Amino acid sequence: MQPTFTSIREARRWASLFLQKEQREPRVADLLLEHFLGWTSSQLLAFDDKPMPSEVVEGFVEAVRKHAKTGIPVQHLTGVGHFYGREFQVNEDVLIPRPETEELVLGIMEYVRQKNLKAPRIVDLGTGSGVIAITLATELPDSIVRGVDLSEEALRIAAKNAAQHGADVRFYQGDFLASLLEEPFDIIVSNPPYIAYSEKDQMDDTVVDFDPAMALFAEEEGLAAYKSILTQVSHMKQKPKCIAFEIGHQQGASLLSLFHDLLPEFLAEVRQDINGKDRMVFAFSG
Structure with missing residues (x-):
């Protein structure tokens, strides 16, 4: 069943609870949201009352579920790892x-x-x-x-x-x-x-x-x-x-x-x- 949420805050809450239930790290919800929105962590905190863009919902939900089921690292889902303040392809x-x-x-x-x-x-x-x-x-x-x-x-x-x-x-x-x-x-x-x-x-x-x-x-x-x-x-x-x-x-x-x-x-x-x-x-x- 596809979750329904209108705001970024709702999406974040759903993902965090879902990951916690599956015994995964809830923080992954924020990392994936930042990736799909193209935002920094500060932006996510400041603007999480904004509407969740409909065009990223499916990809975000799929990534959360895939990580929960398989344990695939966030960096493999996003294709990016961070090191010494820089982004690297991984x-x-x-x-x-x-x-x-x-x-x-x-x-x-x-x-x-x-x-x-x-x-x-x-x-x-x-x-x-x-x-x-x-x-x-x-x-x-x-x-x-x-x-x-x-x-x-x-x-x-x-x-x-x-x-x-x-x-x-x-x-x-x-x-x-x-x-x-x-x-x-x-x-x-x-x-x-x-x-x-x-x-x-x-x-x-x-x-x-x-x-x-x-x-x-x-x-x-x-x-x-x-x-x-x-x-x-x-x-x-x-x-x-x-x-x-x-x-x-x-x-x-x-x-x-x-x-x-x-x-x-x-x-x-x-x-x-x-x-x-x-x-x-x-x-x-x-």
């Missing part, structure tokens, strides 16, 4: 950007400014939709940025996002650093797959069923990608000055051990995110 071929990853980017920018690096050479491994590479290229306009991913589909999305934001990023298809071992980089950054397959059953369906598995899961209890990257770095003729990883909140000690074993000349430290959880490892040479 789909089922790329990881939806998370706020925690913004802290990884902030750490790199602080390092560049602290060391006063001129035209730093940066490579983003497992770039996905390109949010890290594009944000760094945009926020550090003198930087030389590369992005690498195994997925051809992901690289297509990354290239579209770079063009959309006017970011000068060159993308490569490959296994992390394998095709770039001869290139010198000041900074290597990566948010690689780091979830152990044993954790899959505990994860939310909005993640497991829709984010690409190759961007989520890794062998060796989630450490395989880090091992691969650090082994590749150990074979580089010119080592980077800084390596920055996003990590799972229980992987800090394991990452420090990996650096000790594979790159003992690097000084590695675990950093916490805004929620007080171990979320990043930064390592420095020299």
